[in-house]
Amino acid sequence: MDLPDPQQALRQLADERAALRRVAELAARGAARSDVLHAVAAQASRLTGVDFVTLLRFEPDGTTEIVALHGPPHGIEVGMRAPGDGDGAVQETFRTGAPAHRDDLRDVAGRWPSLADARGYRSSAAAPIVLDGALWGTLVVTGADGPLSPETREGLAGFAELAGTAIAAVQARDDARRLAEEQAALRRVAELGARRAASAEVFEAIVQEASDLVGGAATVLATIEAGAAHIQATCRSDVPVGMRFPVDPAATPLLHQLVRTRRPVRGDRVHESAASAAIAGMSIVDIVGVPIEVGGELWGFLSTHTPGPPPPPSTEAQLTAFARLAAAAISGSRALRDLQELADDQAALRRIAEVVARGASPDEVAQRVTGEAAALLGGRPMTLSRLDGEALEVVATAGGPAPAGAGVPFAEHSAPVVVEGQVWGHLAAASPGAPLDPGMQARLAQFAKLAGVAIAGAQTRKSALALLAEQTALRRIAELVAHGVAPDELFAAVTVEASKLLDDHPTTMTKIEPGNEIVVVAVHGSPATVGARIAFTEGMLPALVRRSGRPVRIDDYTPRGSPIAREYRLAAAVGAPILVEGEVWGVMAASSSTGPLPSDAEERLGQFAELVGAAIANTESHAQLAASRARVIAASDETRRRLQRDLHDGAQQRLVQTVITLRLAVAAMRKRDTRAEGLVEGALEHAMRATDALRDLARGMLPAALERGGLRTGIATLVSGLSLPVELDVEAPRLTPDAEAAAYFVVAEALTNVVKHAAASRATVRIAYDADGGMLSVRVRDDGVGGANASPDSGTGLVGLSDRVAAARGTLAVTSE
Numbered sequence: 001m002d003l004p005d006p007q008q009a010l011r012q013l014a015d016e017r018a019a020l021r022r023v024a025e026l027a028a029r030g031a032a033r034s035d036v037l038h039a040v041a042a043q044a045s046r047l048t049g050v051d052f053v054t055l056l057r058f059e060p061d062g063t064t065e066i067v068a069l070h071g072p073p074h075g076i077e078v079g080m081r082a083p084g085d086g087d088g089a090v091q092e093t094f095r096t097g098a099p100a101h102r103d104d105l106r107d108v109a110g111r112w113p114s115l116a117d118a119r120g121y122r123s124s125a126a127a128p129i130v131l132d133g134a135l136w137g138t139l140v141v142t143g144a145d146g147p148l149s150p151e152t153r154e155g156l157a158g159f160a161e162l163a164g165t166a167i168a169a170v171q172a173r174d175d176a177r178r179l180a181e182e183q184a185a186l187r188r189v190a191e192l193g194a195r196r197a198a199s200a201e202v203f204e205a206i207v208q209e210a211s212d213l214v215g216g217a218a219t220v221l222a223t224i225e226a227g228a229a230h231i232q233a234t235c236r237s238d239v240p241v242g243m244r245f246p247v248d249p250a251a252t253p254l255l256h257q258l259v260r261t262r263r264p265v266r267g268d269r270v271h272e273s274a275a276s277a278a279i280a281g282m283s284i285v286d287i288v289g290v291p292i293e294v295g296g297e298l299w300g301f302l303s304t305h306t307p308g309p310p311p312p313p314s315t316e317a318q319l320t321a322f323a324r325l326a327a328a329a330i331s332g333s334r335a336l337r338d339l340q341e342l343a344d345d346q347a348a349l350r351r352i353a354e355v356v357a358r359g360a361s362p363d364e365v366a367q368r369v370t371g372e373a374a375a376l377l378g379g380r381p382m383t384l385s386r387l388d389g390e391a392l393e394v395v396a397t398a399g400g401p402a403p404a405g406a407g408v409p410f411a412e413h414s415a416p417v418v419v420e421g422q423v424w425g426h427l428a429a430a431s432p433g434a435p436l437d438p439g440m441q442a443r444l445a446q447f448a449k450l451a452g453v454a455i456a457g458a459q460t461r462k463s464a465l466a467l468l469a470e471q472t473a474l475r476r477i478a479e480l481v482a483h484g485v486a487p488d489e490l491f492a493a494v495t496v497e498a499s500k501l502l503d504d505h506p507t508t509m510t511k512i513e514p515g516n517e518i519v520v521v522a523v524h525g526s527p528a529t530v531g532a533r534i535a536f537t538e539g540m541l542p543a544l545v546r547r548s549g550r551p552v553r554i555d556d557y558t559p560r561g562s563p564i565a566r567e568y569r570l571a572a573a574v575g576a577p578i579l580v581e582g583e584v585w586g587v588m589a590a591s592s593s594t595g596p597l598p599s600d601a602e603e604r605l606g607q608f609a610e611l612v613g614a615a616i617a618n619t620e621s622h623a624q625l626a627a628s629r630a631r632v633i634a635a636s637d638e639t640r641r642r643l644q645r646d647l648h649d650g651a652q653q654r655l656v657q658t659v660i661t662l663r664l665a666v667a668a669m670r671k672r673d674t675r676a677e678g679l680v681e682g683a684l685e686h687a688m689r690a691t692d693a694l695r696d697l698a699r700g701m702l703p704a705a706l707e708r709g710g711l712r713t714g715i716a717t718l719v720s721g722l723s724l725p726v727e728l729d730v731e732a733p734r735l736t737p738d739a740e741a742a743a744y745f746v747v748a749e750a751l752t753n754v755v756k757h758a759a760a761s762r763a764t765v766r767i768a769y770d771a772d773g774g775m776l777s778v779r780v781r782d783d784g785v786g787g788a789n790a791s792p793d794s795g796t797g798l799v800g801l802s803d804r805v806a807a808a809r810g811t812l813a814v815t816s817e
Contacts, residue, residue, distance in 0.1 A: 037068035086110020103147035127160035203233035374398035415448035491522035551602035576609035758784025
């Protein structure tokens with residue numbers, strides 16, 4: 001075994017000491033860390049005689065970064081990085097912490113061996129650099145003329161051990177200076193927070209100080225909201241303030257990782273594709289980002305990016321310290337801002353409430369709400385729109401471009417206005433230039449809630465007044481009905497009341513007649529005349545109301561070319577059906593000669609028309625009842641006269657003759673006259689004929705068979721004396737006397753009409769009782785010529801029968817050709 005030459009070892013040691021002394025002198029003069037590291041690489045090259053030397057720093061996962069180099073330019077530069085895989089000398093040193101070498105790089109895997117081999121280098125040796133007992137990095141020499149000698153490798157290892165001391169001293173000095181700079185920067189930002197400076201001023205200071213601390217790299221402060229990043233402040237960055245981009249695992253993976261884990265992230269030489277279109281000139285960058293949390297929630301992030309050397313390992317810790325300051329400043333300024341905004345909102349709401357209390361209309365309240373919202377959001381143009389189906393109608397503006405009444409689409413920065421649990425409309429703020437920040441959006445949403453309360457109050461008051469007016473109008477109409485006024489007087493009063501409810505717009509009341517014709521029954525303020533008959537066609541207001549049975553609005557008659565519209569100078573109209581017993585009796589209409597009627601015209605007119613329909617139905621019911629009563633009285637009087645006549649002409653005359661004859665017989669018997677027997681026989685004959693006459697008279701009243709045996713027996717007795725064949729099907733239990741009498745007389749009168757007028761050959765009587773519904777059904781049919789009529793104007797016996805059935809709470813229907 002060859003022993004080293006003592007003289008050579010001494011010279012080697014002296015050279016190492018001299019090289020180290022030169023490095024130490026450079027550090028003592030306060031040279032920059034990068035200069036000291038380059039000096040280490042240069043002295044290693046001089047000491048080993050190898051032209052190409054690199055100084056690499058290890059990261060915890062084995063990734064290496066070139067922090068200094070010495071040698072000819074060949075495309076390997078400071079800042080380049082390589083993963084910790086492969087089996088080169090650098091990777092072995094990381095795994096073992098000991099020197100390593102490779103004599104032939106052609107068969108060695110890994111990025112560094114591949115780069116060196118591609119540039120003509122054949123061998124390499126690596127020596128560990130240890131700082132404070134921990135592996136910091138490695139010093140690597142690469143040879144082009146075959147394997148490196150053992151002396152070269154030993155010299156490298158010895159110098160690397162000594163160089164660690166110098167690097168540690170430089171790093172300690174830099175750490176102390178950096179710590180002092182960090183503390184000074186943090187103190188300056190903290191002082192801004194203590195003075196309760198505006199958030200924007202604090203944000204600007206944070207990005208400026210953070211950029212200075214990380215060597216002038218670009219810094220960005222952004223908020224995270226609704227799955228997107230919103231840039232709030234930047235320094236030395238091409239990223240524009242106000243820019244938004246999505247938090248997406250494919251497009252922005254580092255940002256997505258930060259949001260998901262809420263931990264610092266680092267990306268070396270990455271390309272954030274979603275932001276590249278807006279981040280001009282920085283498509284390949286090194287990025288470090290740290291989260292900012294406020295009140296336990298992720299508020300945003302602070303990041304630095306640079307196309308140059310990657311940020312040092314201390315960057316995450318430095319940015320985290322500033323992130324904490326940003327969170328504190330945000331919390332303090334947010335509390336003050338929230339307090340002031342709450343006071344402003346309450347003052348605005350109080351002013352709006354005062355307007356509502358003074359009885360302002362909903363339109364006035366809407367305008368005041370819009371003006372207050374614009375003032376609270378820094379004078380931004382504001383629009384309040386009401387939802388009408390799928391469209392928005394502008395009802396108020398404050399500096400906005402859309403005039404009131406215009407239709408507008410949903411605005412980007414808008415908040416729903418909810419009234420009584422339903423979306424009433426939207427309050428929208430225009431944002432020219434920069435988009436509306438999340439704080440402003442939140443405030444807009446909050447004020448929209450307050451606006452909903454104010455609008456609901458105004459609408460409630462308006463509805464209460466409208467209800468009071470409607471109830472007053474109804475009471476006046478009801479009083480007219482109760483006093484039994486004539487229909488013409490009632491209809492005239494109805495149009496007057498309807499016009500008052502619709503701001504004195506002209507009103508017309510018409511009755512729909514057969515043959516597509518209406519007759520005007522009352523007007524108020526309209527050019528139409530009472531009694532006028534007007535034909536209408538499909539598409540016109542009466543036809544639309546009749547077909548739908550609902551209120552109908554026509555806002556513009558121009559495209560329709562209606563002759564009625566031209567004749568009566570109509571620009572717009574609203575019609576509501578007057579329903580009587582479920583049928584469209586007529587149309588209550590309001591018109592305008594200038595433009596569309598108010599938006600609530602259908603509702604108000606429809607409600608009033610409903611009340612009018614009830615009044616008309618009530619009036620007609622009174623008229624029908626009076627007519628029915630008159631017919632009942634007339635029928636009763638006629639019955640009494642008939643009974644009186646029949647009794648006088650029939651039974652009464654026979655009984656008188658019977659009395660006279662019996663008196664003559666008594667006188668004859670006293671004289672023992674032979675005529676006495678004949679006179680008694682004559683009296684008996686008169687008495688028998690009087691009995692027959694009384695029996696015939698009683699047939700028009702309730703027969704004894706009905707009272708004794710019910711409907712089946714009574715009707716069977718009734719038809720037994722008829723010459724017409726009658727088929728009976730009677731299935732009914734004993735009922736109340738009134739019900740049985742009503743059913744009996746229905747059958748009796750119907751069969752009497754059949755016998756007298758129908759020329760029928762046969763008839764059928766069917767009676768059934770529904771126990772569940774308590775309903776008795778009576779059907780009488782015949783095969784005669786028809787022509788039966790039960791209308792009040794017919795004057796037939798069926799009219800009185802209809803009245804009798806109605807008195808028993810039933811209905812009579814006659815079907816006859």
